[in-house]
Amino acid sequence: MISFNNVSKHYGGQVLYDNASFILRPGDKVGLVGPNGAGKTTVFRILMKEEGFEGGSITVPDKVRVAYFSQNIGEMKGRTVIEEVMSGSAKASELASEMRKIEKMLETDLDPDEMEKVLIQLGDYQTEFEKLGGYDLDTRAKEIITGLGVMPYDHDRDVGLFSGGWRMRIALAKVLIQQPDVMLMDEPTNYLDLESIVWLEQWLKDYKGAVLMTSHDRDFMNGIVNRIIEVANKTITTYTGDYDYYEKEKEIRKVQQIAQYESQQAMLQKEEEFIAKFAARASHAAQVQSRVKKIDKIERVELPPEDVVMDFTFPVPPRGSNDVVTMKNLAKTWTRDDGTPHKVFSGLTATVNRLDKIAVVGVNGAGKSTLLKVICGLTEASGGESALGPSIQAGYFSQFSLDLLNPENTVLEEISSRLPHSSNGYIRNLLAAFLFRGDDVEKKIKVLSGGEKSRVVLATLMSSNNNLLILDEPTNHLDLKSRDVLLKALKDFEGTVMYVSHDRHFLHGLSNRVFEVDKGGIRVFETGYQYYLDKKKSES
Known part of the structure; x- marks a missing residue:
């Protein structure tokens, strides 16, 4: 269906790939993987004719409809959520308009030949409109955007009132509603919560068209793909099977x-x-x-290059209390914009023990992040109490930690300002472990990618002698290999961890207890994430 034939792509003197080839067949579900900077997004841009290439050819049949979800979603405002989602199927909207014009023509006096011609045209339009799912467009728009986490009470709000993460979901829905023959998807799970990820995974499994996607979520990819295309070492290699x-x-x-x-x-x-x-x-x-x-x-065999990944372990922290966090009847209420109270949770009573690795789970909006902020003292409880045990020092990573970095600092300056008592040599070795080497330490924070900024924050956390780590979505922006390194480091960490994550591989690999924040309360599961899932399944 789509052929990438001996394609060569260069940026100046840098070779992304030479004579690279792959085929995307009808119904294929393919994962596109490779290190950052290898050229995965460039593959999408070449297929969408947004970029050229130096050699080879691309074959996309004229009748094959291709849709592309990228991280660059552009401006959104002035429409309701449903109107914006439905606008994704522009062709269906155009056909609906043409059919209305013909129906009005049919109300006038037409000679037999013209009548026959108009009816044939109307039939063609109706066939294509049905193929595009035009007759149930509104229903599908509501189903898709609700599946992605935007609830019905928000469907008629202006998209301009939503944050960037929520607009990303709306942009994703605009691609899904098109039901094209091929979907190109660049990190579709970014900004999705676990429930939305599970919904999208099932949707893509059921989808009859072909998918070529990148994702940093191992379980999501394993659940969908039947082939892997790797972009690395200036070439493209195909593997049959899932990511594992x-x-x-x-x-x-x-x-x-x-x-x-x-x-x-x-x-x-x-x-x-x-x-x-x-x-x-x-x-x-x-x-x-x-x-x-x-x-x-003789054609010389070359050694495969070593993958460059983060390489770090947390230092042994000072020993603290066995009761790391004690919560008694903890409650939190927010005040809405209109002045009315909104109860996030209440009656939370639990103890976090030394060396626990606790997954904090719950549906979107249940209060997981708020709970972590209360424990850290970043927001006050509305009732009850939360106390850290004696000699407990907490380090906090939030979804917004990246915004607290000074954009004008270099990487070296940022870390030095956060670790004022550390030597220059120690800081450079620390940064090297987090892949900031040579001139990379002189990069300004403002030019770093999300993954690079995450590594700066993690480097600070690693060196601050914390015996309690409170992590809110620590894997956001990290690639698969970096996530695996972080997972191993946290498993080996001789301290306590509480974390929120939407990465199921991370949840399975780290947790020995689960705190579920749900319906304003908390449930404690004394074993790992799989037991929690099995228990919830049996209850439902």
């Missing part, structure tokens, strides 16, 4: 490639030793020349 299979297969291929390299190097060494030994002997001249020609023609 890709990781295993890539390691197998790497081991095989190393074995081939070592075998070839041993053979070359023998040939070169023979040439060096007999080069000066006339009696061996023919053999020497033959072997010189032989090794010149």
Whole structure:
């Protein structure tokens, strides 16, 4: 259906890929993976003809409808949520207008030939309109945007009143409602909560068209894709299977490639030793020349480059109290814009124990982030109490921590200002562990990506001797490999962790207890995330 044929893409002197090829077939569900900067988003932009390329060809049949969800959603205001979502199916709206014109023409006196011509045109329009799902467009718009977390009471609000994260959901709904033959999706799970991610995963499973997507959510990708296309090392490689299979297969291929390299190097060494030994002997001249020609023609096996990932472990923190956090009848009420109170939660009674790794879960708006802020002392409780135990020092990572960085500081200046008693050498080694090396430490905060800013905040947390880490969406903006490194570091951390995450792989891998904030209260599950899911399933 779509062919990417021997495509070469360069930026100045930088080669993204040379002679790269893949095919996207009808109904394929494909994950596009690779390190940051390798050119994944550029693949989308090339397919959408937003960028050119230096060699090769792209084949997209004229009748194949392609829709693209990107992180650049543009301006949105002046329409209600439902109107904005429905505008995604522009072709259906255009056909509806044309059909209305023809219906008005049919109310006038037309000669038989013109009548037949108009009716044929109307039939063609109706067929295409039905194919686009035009007859139930309003119903589907409401179903999709509700599935993505925008509740019916907000459907008639102006989209301009929503935050950037919520507008991202609306932009995603505009792509889904088109029901194209192919969907290109660049990080569709960004800004989605867990419930919306699960809904989108099922929607894409049921979707009959093809999908090519990037995602930093391992479970989401595993649940959908049947192939992986890797953009890395100036080429594109295809793997059949989900993300877990890709990781295993890539390691197998790497081991095989190393074995081939070592075998070839041993053979070359023998040939070169023979040439060096007999080069000066006339009696061996023919053999020497033959072997010189032989090794010149050999296609050299190259060692696979090592993946560059974060490499850090949290230092052993000072020991604190066994009762790390004590909550008794904790309550929080916000005051709405109109002055009316809104109860977030009440009656929260629980104890966080030393070395706990607690997942704080609950539906969107239940109060998970608010609970973490109350525990940190960043917002006051409306009732009850929350207290840290003796000698407990808390470090806090929030979804908005990135906004607290000084945009005019360099990376080195930012970390130095947060760790004033640390030596320059220590800070540089710390930054190297978080992939800021050489001139990277002189980058200004304002030019960093979201993932890079997250690494700056995590580097500070790692070095602050905290024995309690309170983390609100710490994996946002981190790629899959960085998430795995953070997961391992937190599992090995000899302190206590409370965290909110929408990454199911992270939730499964870290939690030994679950606090569910729901219906204004809290439920404590004394085992991990899988037990929590099983318990909820049995109750429902």
